[in-house]
Amino acid sequence: MTNMLDQVFVLLKHRIVGLVPMPVQPILGAVLSVVAILAVFPGLFAISVLLERKGLGRMQNRIGPNRVGPLGVLQPVADGIKALIKEDLVPYSADHVVHFLAPVVLVVVVFMGYAVLPMGRNMTFVPMDAGLLFYFAMGASAELSIFMAGWSSRNKYSLLGAMRAVAQMISYEVPLLLSSVVIVMMTGSLSLDKIVEVQNQYTWGLPHWFVFTPMGFAAFVMFAIAATAETNRSPFDLPEGESELVAGYFTEYSGFKFAEFFLGEYVAMLSISGLGATLFLGGWSAPLEILNVVPSWFWFFAKIMVWICFYIWMRGTFPRLRQDQLMNFAWKFVLPMTLLNLLVAGLWRFMGEGWLRWVVCSAILLAAYVLGGRIGMRSKKFGPRSYRYAE
Amino acid sequence: MGLGERSFDVAVDPELKIELGKQGIFVTTIQELYNWGRKSSVWPMQFGLACCAIEMIATTMARYDLARFGAEVFRPSPRQADLMIVSGTVTKKMAPQVVRLYNQMAEPRYVIAMGACAISGGPFKQGYNVLKGIDRYIPVDVHIPGCPPRPEALLQAFMTLQKKIDEQSLTGENRPRYLNVDAPGEFPVPEQGEHDLVPASNPNVWTVPVVIR
């Protein structure tokens, strides 16, 4: 029964595919997968937007949307309808073709990433051996669309925003990759399915997630930071930093194209959360052995949503960094830390089983973090201050 | 961008509709869906002028929470905004910018003139640099008197606007302005002359009743 529920989507797909003649079956299978992704993730997009608006509201002592539909659940639907009927303005001097293509490219590219994510047991749509590489290749193409948007708008703010976005995304691509390399080192595979399989084991009922190892945890933190920057989320949401740059690279977009950017951004966020969950949080594996009765796909989506909630929480709390600080942080702190983490991962392999490697690896990472943080703060001359008074 | 004279409405008897609704069947028309989408997702432009802007900010804050209506998404870019809340005194130096911003907004767009100054120049109307009401240049949907109006008054105006949107039909006399092919989409931006704005008002949107004293 449990197994049945776990594999319900897989079985359903097989059943439907079985209805058509043999030669068409692979095509239909692909179409079904695509349709499933296109149905599920925009839905999740709507849910996360609503969650964000309500969650932010609660953090700020208010209620958030609650008028449109029961408890405000229809708010994203209304926003969607509004975006559809909104007039589509294209600036007179803009490059019309590129201006039109930019959001399309973004949406296509971010959806491609889902092809390799294992969303449950046997639920990877394209089980690729080099899945991780494919994912990063797709993630990097999103930058293209952002630059297209900024350049084609012929607006200073858009161009500045796009340039910032591209610089930022390229800078954080490096730590993003390097922190994932740790996982590749530990599993010896680039296949995301393999990575999940390795984590889907239990000792005393507790899972073997990589986040519970020292360098796995460090890589997880670095990955989370880099992923936030990669998806332009607060506190790294400079490209759309509204207080300086109006609305960043999509300043000149209106109507449905703007909605596409919005969609693309959130879907990218969901997908990178999915990747993070796959790499560090065991993908679709249950957090406790006894919880394996719950279907695997539930765990995958639950982990994504938890990740999204964390994003929202950060957005509600932090101011944003400045461009050069962001770059400094990427190149001078996150990158060295990830490189060190690679060394530690090697050390871990080398030291063999036993408690000693836990102590040594943790100590190295912790010392590096504390020291690096302190040196960084001192070199930039910032820190807490005391004040004097005049009577 | 007119939709022509053909009616999209599917006539449904209102009583029948309520009856169906009781049984869990909801009937809707394109027009209703259209208006519902428009009115439920009005994103204001992040744009404040004077004192009233503070009350506008207060409206979005925890106590009054404009977000309940789904309108907390203050868009900094006019392209993505639906509603311009003219919150405060429009000076003659600022008026061309306001009109320009309005021109940059995508249809459907609405304007709320918040506060005495935005409606008529308010207490400052006899000054040399104060425009006597923004409706001299752009069409205003809802006026809120008050100096400044309370946040609740802005919420009430917001609901008035929603009601107004809801009552519009897609065709016929009552259709919104932008669905009328003949209605202007761009409003001329006044120039700053040597003594005053030129022209002093846009006669297409500003016709004054004569008050004889």
Add this chain to the structure above:
Amino acid sequence: MLGEGLLKGLGETARNFAGSFVSKERLTTVQYPEEREPLPEASRAFPFLVYDGADWEAGLRCVACQICEKECPPKCIYIEKSKDKKPDYVGKPQIYPAKFDIDISVCMSCQICVEVCPFEAIKMDNQFELATDDRFGGLLYDRKELARSNEYYHKIHPTEAAEVDARLAEEKAKAEEKAKAVAAAAAAKAAPAMAAKPAEGAQPQ
């Protein structure tokens, strides 16, 4: 340590998030159209004209003295005096406003008209839900739209209205006393005159 302040901040927002489900202090939203905070008594929006009795036109306290028109800082009041007179609340014949317009699209709710009015005729309303799409018709209030009964005044500003009523009653009593005194004096004067009258009348023309 790097990140300490960030964690503290996250803790603070988390506290508010959780608190918003339990404590009223952390969920301060008043859901306006359905729930409303009671307006404080002193709250003011736009002026109205007080009338006594049931007939608004007859009971207007305003005597069209035009002080408020002159003192109004943005000059949003327009008054035309009547040609004839009608009795006021003490019964003295007074001029009344033939026209009393307030342009609430100009009014700055400063309350100075209320302060300067010697007749307690103009007071501040607290009705603020006045949004309208009618620019010219909906925002220029004439005296009919401005007139509110004294009961309404009592309802929105109970303490102040009670004070005003007491003061007016006192004035009225004084005026009546004075009137009585005058009448008595007149009567006293009239008495000898009356006595003299027949004699006068008796005098042949």
Add this chain to the structure above:
Amino acid sequence: MSESLLEAWNRPPTIEVDGEGELLEVAMGPHHPSTHGVFRMDVVLDGERVIKLKPVFGYLHRNHEQIGQTVGYLQMMPYTDRLDYFCSLTNNWAYALAVEKLVGQAVPERAEYIRVILAELTRIQNHASTIGFLTQEMGASGTPLMYAFREREKILDLFESLTGSRMMCNYMRFGGCRVDMTEAHLNAARKIVTGLPRFIDEFENLLTSNEILMARSQGMGVLKPDLAVNAGITGPMLRASGVNYDIRKVDHYGIYDRFSFRVPLGEHGDIYDRYMVRVLEMRESLKILEQALKDIPAGPFIDPKAKIRGFKPKPGEAYGRIEAPKGELGFYLISDGGTSPYRFRIRPPSFINLTVLEDMCIGQNVADVVVVFGSVDIVLGEVDR
């Protein structure tokens, strides 16, 4: 004027532009979302670095001074509310002070206490909102601002129940106040004052040690004390540069000499110092409030003999100034013996504090310009009048 004379004058530093980089001219404003209100900055950028910045004013020039010369003395009072629309009560006080100085009107003791209580409450809500807006400029999605406004609403509730209006109080009169502050109002004020320290702690928890805020604000927008004095900077901005000048302490206007409070001073004169000086000032204001609410005497709230309207001061002039939350707010009145002043001049702290905006921004990143601008704490109603 010879060049040698100009030497003494501290012009903003000019910056060498290195390389062949193209200069980018950006007009920030007047509707730019960051400038809370309508204000334009013409910025010349070399990459993202600011090399020139010219503020453009006047988008909210509402002719206050002209109005002040056409309406009577009393009629100007509600207009002063609309100068710095965050702090109407301190504006009222400054204007009342100037007129009282012009006509030689004394103020009863209770009224002075009421004024101090209201002015300090105004200062607290202004500083809290300013910090909220400052973090907004840094990109916090409104959370600190929401918390600030949560407290501000409590203070505004008191203002409304006392004066009748949330923002435009029109409360003070020449020789006192318009209505009395009853025991209920005082209790409400006491309740607010007991609740505020917790709020400030919360605020500080959220912001003071936040690394992002520190990185964004420390060492940014530095203002040197000698330039600050020369450029006539006043208020928290001046004190953040380390100059000890608080008009409450210097002029002892009202009854400020009766309260014990300290003046916090910054050392670096950067954005963080401006932020911290405001936080510490809020705490000092709470001290003043506690003392004032304890000591407030009974008595008349307005001089019964004071003339409120229609008076004609003797020909002459007076300059009255107070320490408004944003700096020195002064009113300069010249009377020619008529019912309205011959010349009515407002000395706006926000406007003059912007004199050094260019100096603070030059060499900074363009993203910091809005933060520096936010740290000045201006209200456009007062800048342009």
Add this chain to the structure above:
Amino acid sequence: MKTVEEIKTAIETAVSGAQLEIVPNGSPSAEHSLLVDAAHAFAAAKFLRDDAELKLDFLSNVTGVDWLDKETTEKVKVTRPVEKEVNGVKTMVDETVEETKKTVTPGYLEAVYHLYSMAKKHGPVILRMRTGNRSDKVELPSLTPIWRAAEFQEREVFDLFGIIFTGHPDLRRILMWDGFKDYPMRRDYVDPDDYEYEPTAHDDVLKRAQAHLAATTTEAAQ
């Protein structure tokens, strides 16, 4: 702090040739001010800032004031020879006649500076400068090189009153737009005619509104 008289003598000794005058203040505040001639104002101001005892390092406020041409009518008794017939003989007789005499004192623009000391915490010292007239001689020396605080305020005075501050580094309009031609704070300024809708007009506004109505109706009739 020194009294105004002492400051006056101090300036006179420090700046040779400076002509100073104390402008009395009739109000109870009794803050008398110093009128300094435009030619020596800069040196005097520099002295006030740098003098060790005064150290007026803080310029608080710059105000422009417009004083209109004043037409004073006074009744004067004039004695002049009048031809008179006395007893049929025409003779010149001196006679005192009462005449109304009109004297026009030319107006001027004035800049008022309020100075304080942050170092010594005293003040104010009020400094005034006057232009020659209201039309062509409207130049005054700028004190911006001495106090940066004057930069925007002098620009404002220039914008609204039309005093030209020589030596100001950036004298442009500040509040009104660049193409604006008038000086709106001058007392003889007439604002543009936008009195189409004045439902509560009285006094001056009513006159303007009626004039506007008359103008538009004749325009329509033509």
